[in-house]
Amino acid sequence: MNCIVCVTSVPDTASVIKIGDDGKHIDETGIKWIVSPYDEYALEEALKLTEANGGEVTVVTYGPARSEAALRDCLARGAHKAIHVLGGEATLGDSFTIAKALAAAIKDQEYDLVLVGVQGVGTDNAQVGPMLAEMLNLPHVSGITSLDIDGGNLTAGREVEGGKEVVSSPLPALLTCHKGLNEPRYAALKGIMAAKRKPVDKIEVGTLGIDESAGGTYSIRSLELPPEKGAGTILQGEDDPAGAAKEVVQLLRAEAKAI
Amino acid sequence: MAGILVCIEQRNGEIRKASLQALSEAKRLAGGDLPVAAVLIGEGVTASAAGLGANGASKVFVADDANLKLYSAEGYAEAVVKAAEAFGPSAVFFSGTAMGRDLAPRVAAKLGVGALADVVALSREGETFVARRPVYSGKAFTTVDSAGTSPQVISLRPNVFELEEGGGAAEVVALDGLALSIRAVVTEFLAAEGGEIDVAEADVIVAGGRGIKGPENLGLIRDLADALGGAVGASRAIVDAGWIGHSNQVGQTGKVVSPSLYIACGISGAIQHLAGMSSSKVIVAINKDPDAPIFKVADYGIVGDLFEVIPPMIEAIKAL
């Protein structure tokens, strides 16, 4: 069982977002970059599957030089090899162009499963997976929280409004992974040392036929912080909790018209 | 002029409100000069097609097939693409539900174009749609367009765009000749117990955090939610502790929600939690620590013990 896992580097979830000078992207000063949290579930599932069935895990990222740290992190957790498609700063958020680059990098690999995160924490698009599946002519299941593989078939669970869908599909297939699927492991020191010797194949995105200056399919006009909220009404409820409770209900009805 | 095609979602024949919201927004943006059509997919759905005229569709493409009874990205994408080929729209709208968010990118890739996801505001410049969407889990908002590519595939966040009625019956056009070679199929739908409201769809959310002390006290949060007809949300702390399922988690690695009312009980307000709920219309925080960061985003706060505050709140709501 060979698995391809696509990972993207995103600002640490604890980051305070500031707007950069161009008014379109974030200010990257002081940002700590991490493997996008949902991609950790994709990697963990791939590692578990290859541990149980043999085969290799190849991690792929499309990003600038700093994204190599994300690949090394995945190699340290147990991935066997990595592909780094260099570029990606100009196409941030352009899911179609990103999927095209990834498809070009993956199409000649041997795989049974392609695993990605349900969404990149930051772009919040949840689009690269289904697009990549279409480009690779694979069936896909998105947002999976459970997975069983039986021979050439998989059964996956995904949560939707009001319940859970059980989906069955032949392999090869693409899965986008959600929290709940597994508990991602951390890299141990031994893994970190071993990762240094594992191969990272570097490919310039231009050589895959992607022209980053061609305009793409996603044009960012501006990036803004959400409008500031005015200070709220704070009630002291330590001495008279019932009084404060009644008052907040009155305010919600009469002032906020929320109930 | 090309027009707007809206993909309509149904489950067991019942058309979803979020789709009608997307259709209403399409009609508003279209004004008098762009035609609006819908595409309805499923089994036995033809009868409800003409009624979509009431929300603004002048034409409804219908793919009615036993193989489309349950959702499949491949089958449904084929039907939407077929409708798009017949109608030649400048934009295809989806509602940003679990199905819409899954289907829109597959349709876009089939059409060879990009897509704009989870849009919360839209405007139109000629036949170009300009979208506002939250990024970094709502820590920022971006204004984007499809860089001149067409059709523009856009998913609209549920419960943000207003539903409008007032049109006549729509013309119904059957889509036939679909190949429907579907590999990934839904074999089962397991309904959530008790018909609990999903946080992603709820208009009111009462969320509990570590301040509730233990899973045995979730009943208190649920009672407050019930009194308001709302859903139960949770911080990651209590999800990871196993007190409640992860489908209830609100935040950067949970659901990003924007209900009319969000009541945070015993939640400190970590940046990852705020990312998921700070765009709620009205936020109430109950916390015994006056310095808890949740108070910074709260419209109304009560500094106090939630076990003493919530029961009289429930009483006061019931007395309204």
Ligand SMILES: Cc1cc2nc3c(=O)[nH]c(=O)nc-3n(C[C@H](O)[C@H](O)[C@H](O)COP(=O)(O)OP(=O)(O)OC[C@H]3O[C@@H](n4cnc5c(N)ncnc54)[C@H](O)[C@@H]3O)c2cc1C
């Ligand atoms: C990668 C990553 C992703 C994350 N994603 C999310 C996410 O999606 N969602 C999320 O919520 N968190 C997320 N977190 C976790 C987040 O950082 C916090 O740890 C978490 O939100 C804390 O949950 P809490 O507020 O319930 O608990 P705590 O921070 O422990 O707060 C409990 C609060 O309850 C109050 N309290 C205690 N007793 C009472 C009482 N009797 N009455 C009233 N108040 C009381 C306390 O004053 C305190 O403020 C993420 C973290 C990481 C690293």
Ligand SMILES: Nc1ncnc2c1ncn2[C@@H]1O[C@H](COP(=O)(O)O)[C@@H](O)[C@H]1O
């Ligand atoms: N630049 C990238 N390189 C590799 N994988 C990516 C990239 N962007 C997105 N992905 C994958 O696609 C998933 C969904 O991303 P998105 O559509 O941006 O929300 C991510 O969780 C990753 O697994």
